[in-house]
Amino acid sequence: MPANILATNRISLFLIFLYLSLLLLRRQHQRKYNIFSFKSYIFALQNESARKYVLHRKRVEMKLGIRPILDAGRPKVYIETYGCQMNVNDSEVILSILQDEGYALTENIEEASIILANTCSIRDNAEQRIWGRIEQFRLQKRKRDGVIIGIMGCMAERLKDKLLEGKVVDLVAGPDSYRNLPEMIREIKAKQEPQMHVQLSKDETYAEISPVRLDKNGISAFISIMRGCNNCCSYCVVPYTRGPERSRDPFSIVREAEEVYANGYKEVNLLGQNVDKYFWKDLEDADHTVNFAQLLEMVAKVDPGMRVRFSTSYPSDISDEVIETMARYDNICKHIHLPVQSGSDHMLEKMRRKYNREWYLNRVDKIREVIPDCGITTDVIAGFCGETEQDHKDTLSLMEQVGYDSAFMFAYSNRPGTLASRKYEDDIPYEVKTARLNEIIALQNRMSLKSNERELGKIVEVLVEGPSKRNPEQLCGRASNNKMCVFPNGGHKVGDYVMVKVESCTSATLICSLV
Ligand code: SAM
Ligand code: SF4
Numbered sequence: 001m002p003a004n005i006l007a008t009n010r011i012s013l014f015l016i017f018l019y020l021s022l023l024l025l026r027r028q029h030q031r032k033y034n035i036f037s038f039k040s041y042i043f044a045l046q047n048e049s050a051r052k053y054v055l056h057r058k059r060v061e062m063k064l065g066i067r068p069i070l071d072a073g074r075p076k077v078y079i080e081t082y083g084c085q086m087n088v089n090d091s092e093v094i095l096s097i098l099q100d101e102g103y104a105l106t107e108n109i110e111e112a113s114i115i116l117a118n119t120c121s122i123r124d125n126a127e128q129r130i131w132g133r134i135e136q137f138r139l140q141k142r143k144r145d146g147v148i149i150g151i152m153g154c155m156a157e158r159l160k161d162k163l164l165e166g167k168v169v170d171l172v173a174g175p176d177s178y179r180n181l182p183e184m185i186r187e188i189k190a191k192q193e194p195q196m197h198v199q200l201s202k203d204e205t206y207a208e209i210s211p212v213r214l215d216k217n218g219i220s221a222f223i224s225i226m227r228g229c230n231n232c233c234s235y236c237v238v239p240y241t242r243g244p245e246r247s248r249d250p251f252s253i254v255r256e257a258e259e260v261y262a263n264g265y266k267e268v269n270l271l272g273q274n275v276d277k278y279f280w281k282d283l284e285d286a287d288h289t290v291n292f293a294q295l296l297e298m299v300a301k302v303d304p305g306m307r308v309r310f311s312t313s314y315p316s317d318i319s320d321e322v323i324e325t326m327a328r329y330d331n332i333c334k335h336i337h338l339p340v341q342s343g344s345d346h347m348l349e350k351m352r353r354k355y356n357r358e359w360y361l362n363r364v365d366k367i368r369e370v371i372p373d374c375g376i377t378t379d380v381i382a383g384f385c386g387e388t389e390q391d392h393k394d395t396l397s398l399m400e401q402v403g404y405d406s407a408f409m410f411a412y413s414n415r416p417g418t419l420a421s422r423k424y425e426d427d428i429p430y431e432v433k434t435a436r437l438n439e440i441i442a443l444q445n446r447m448s449l450k451s452n453e454r455e456l457g458k459i460v461e462v463l464v465e466g467p468s469k470r471n472p473e474q475l476c477g478r479a480s481n482n483k484m485c486v487f488p489n490g491g492h493k494v495g496d497y498v499m500v501k502v503e504s505c506t507s508a509t510l511i512c513s514l515v
Pocket of ligand 1: 413
């Protein structure tokens with residue numbers, strides 16, 4: 001063969017080899033970074049958040065500790081957390097920030113140099129509990145010099161300097177102020193003066209802070225995917241205490257999921273006030289966006305052995321794409337928490353919820369059509385302003401029509417500053433509210449039992465959480481649809497998946513045998 005043809009063949013072979021190698025490399029990167037399109041891939045190589053994500057992968061690979069540092073030599077911080085899962089995750093962020101400042105966690109308030117309460121304002125009784133605790137913190141202050149008492153979170157944001165009036169609290173920090181804590185603590189020590197920071201932010205998501213995990217069992221971790229809320233349900237204080245809605249960059253969310261999975265966790269809970277509104281847009285490339293369904297898929301792909309849960313869904317925003325994504329991935333748990341609040345169109349309108357009864361029931365039908373075994377749970381408020389007996393009956397009938405698996409049920413609590421508080425009279429007498437709430441609870445208990453009876457004979461996969469509370473000889477864990485199962489201890493460990501058969505039930509628990 002002439003030399004020039006031989007050389008051309010060699011060059012062609014080399015080019016083909018180079019092309020295939022590049023394809024392979026791209027595929028590996030796409031898998032590694034959860035990036036699917038070529039454009040996104042190029043973007044990921046250039047983008048700042050993607051670079052941070054790559055750095056964080058190093059942390060994951062090194063399995064850096066994500067549990068509290070329990071170092072006897074460090075000054076101690078004690079944290080009490082009230083309210084929702086989001087507050088639990090915020091306490092984990094707070095601890096992470098304070099650990100970097102040299103503090104270590106203690107569960108013994110008597111040895112703490114900083115005592116923090118991460119608070120909730122959603123109902124009046126939540127705030128009353130905190131006022132009671134502040135009085136008890138006063139005793140700690142009397143016992144030891146230099147103890148710093150801090151109020152964090154929603155109550156700090158709502159009441160601001162009112163919390164300083166009793167001369168017990170030294171530190172008031174709203175939900176977007178936690179990065180300022182080290183400086184505030186230094187200022188308190190230097191000036192012996194209380195410090196307050198309650199500025200809400202349009203973009204704070206604490207994206208790159210790795211929370212120090214505070215859960216007990218080490219298998220289920222909370223991950224905040226967004227903060228704040230742009231809805232304005234007339235009864236709700238959250239938009240005022242937690243500020244506007246903002247979505248966290250998806251790379252940092254996937255990174256955090258990988259981090260907990262690498263540290264032995266088997267389940268992540270993606271948290272937001274309205275997860276269906278999750279929407280991230282790259283500021284450098286407006287065409288690169290991620291919605292909640294796409295985020296769910298990215299997180300589900302971290303590992304098929306890692307379960308994914310999320311909360312809370314909003315009835316007018318939950319999309320077919322989200323429901324279909326759930327159906328496509330076995331590791332996305334088949335449970336949707338879909339708060340209805342009321343079954344009466346008149347009340348829903350007054351509550352400024354953005355759906356009516358018919359819309360809500362259609363969404364439930366869609367969920368059941370795509371995911372027949374999906375657990376559906378809800379939140380209900382009894383005795384909202386002007387609620388008639390008929391409105392209340394509409395709530396009961398809707399609950400029966402849906403047949404919820406379980407529910408969180410509340411008596412309406414007037415929150416100063418909200419639209420309802422300004423516009424409507426809190427006119428349902430306490431006794432009537434309580435009677436209606438009790439009726440709602442009794443109905444839900446019957447429905448929970450019925451829902452559990454429908455599980456009898458089924459074989460389900462359970463993630464072991466630990467010993468059963470009632471009978472430590474037995475183990476307990478949740479099925480994908482969020483039902484709590486109790487079963488004999490077959491030598492399984494916390495974090496194992498176990499197949500069990502539902503033999504009997506109560507309204508709260510499925511009693512199972514091993515299969
Ligand atoms: N973002 C979620 C949603 O809209 O469904 C719920 C968030 S909120 C922290 C949790 C629940 O508290 C609400 O669903 C509602 O049932 C209840 N809630 C909120 N404000 C309330 C109030 N003023 N009185 C009684 N219950 C209230
Ligand atoms: Fe409150 Fe409504 Fe936002 Fe939920 S969606 S946090 S109830 S304002």
